[in-house]
Amino acid sequence: MASRAPVIVVVAAVIMAAARLASGSGYYPVAAPFTSSSWQDGSATFYGDGSGLGADFGGACGYGANDIQSLYSTRTAALSTPLFAGGAGCGQCYELRCVNSRWCNPGSPSVVVTGTNLCPPNWYLPSDNGGWCNPPRQHFDLAPPSFLLLAERVAGIVPVQFRRVPCQRSGGVRFYVQGNYYWLLLYVMNVAGSGDVSDLAVKRAGEPDCSYVPASHNWGITHQVFAALGNAQGLVVRMTSYSAPQKTIVVGDAIPAWWSTGLSYQGSSNFY
Known part of the structure; x- marks a missing residue:
């Protein structure tokens, strides 16, 4: 009789991956690193x-x-x-x-x-x-x-x-926060890898991934979210690089509860 252990291992891996996604831990399929272009x-x-x-x-x-x-x-x-x-x-x-x-x-x-x-x-x-x-x-x-x-x-x-060339940065992504509790404007800086951002979404810390609110590009390095997010909870930011190969990360430790506009917050995640 053939062993069923490999199937159990695969199922367990899928369950663990799903759990990490649900927790907002920043786990996404690993993309190839951004590499230098030709001259x-x-x-x-x-x-x-x-x-x-x-x-x-x-x-x-x-x-x-x-x-x-x-x-x-x-x-x-x-x-x-x-x-x-x-x-x-x-x-x-x-x-x-x-x-x-x-x-x-x-x-x-x-x-x-x-x-x-x-x-x-x-x-x-x-x-x-x-x-x-x-x-x-x-x-x-x-x-x-x-x-x-x-x-x-x-x-x-x-x-x-x-x-x-790949951007070499020290530390994680930095966000400068502007706007108010109903309209959020994020300045996204210190981005490693390709250095750029395409898609960005924000949710309150502790909420499921279905709660992410998509942001739209405003100008330059700014992205805006039209939602009543309040500041009683920290914010989790999910972002995808612009240049291929695209990569997605989650920054969940940058913007804390009781955040305030006019301040900068830096997390530990980046497009390394």
């Missing part, structure tokens, strides 16, 4: 205060001055329209290296930056003479310290090669 051609300039710090470096995505300094430092870039992609490019990481210019630093060192802003087009100038961010150009307007790692300041603009 492409682009260009780079620099803008803003020479320190590379301040709210000017995160405006179009929604990062504040403290977010820039504490999470991304001077390794940031304003992205041209094709790379910004309506806000989907916010939080994505790129490796750049200067090429084919006498102003490139010796050895053509590379720098990894996070997309934190939009470099808007300037239709009054030609794309090859001042309108560096005009579509379809793939252009990076860097914080000055990042640009100076690639080339000399006198260059102004240099040709680069770039590629998407």
Whole structure:
């Protein structure tokens, strides 16, 4: 008579997986990790205060001055329209290296930056003479310290090669909370892996998964939920990355009971 032990093991595994999902523990099928893309051609300039710090470096995505300094430092870039992609490019990481210019630093060192802003087009100038961010150009307007790692300041603009790379972050996802108890606006930051977010949903801690309320993308790194969630309970956030291969995580230990708007909360889960 054939043994039925393997069937019992499989059934037990399914039951355990279902239990972990119901508990909001963050268990989801393991997706392949985000990997670096192939190199492409682009260009780079620099803008803003020479320190590379301040709210000017995160405006179009929604990062504040403290977010820039504490999470991304001077390794940031304003992205041209094709790379910004309506806000989907916010939080994505790129490796750049200067090429084919006498102003490139010796050895053509590379720098990894996070997309934190939009470099808007300037239709009054030609794309090859001042309108560096005009579509379809793939252009990076860097914080000055990042640009100076690639080339000399006198260059102004240099040709680069770039590629998407996995974002290396310290700690879990961070949420800056705005809105009120009936309309929640979450600024989603410090995202590892692909660095971006597509789908997001929120529920009160302790409630079943059927209680998740889907969020809609507002702008940049912000997602909004129209629901009377209150703050007597903590909030659990389920989020899925934007870039393939997509991965879903649950952040259940970031936003505690009696949370307040105007504050940031950081969990332990991330797209590692």
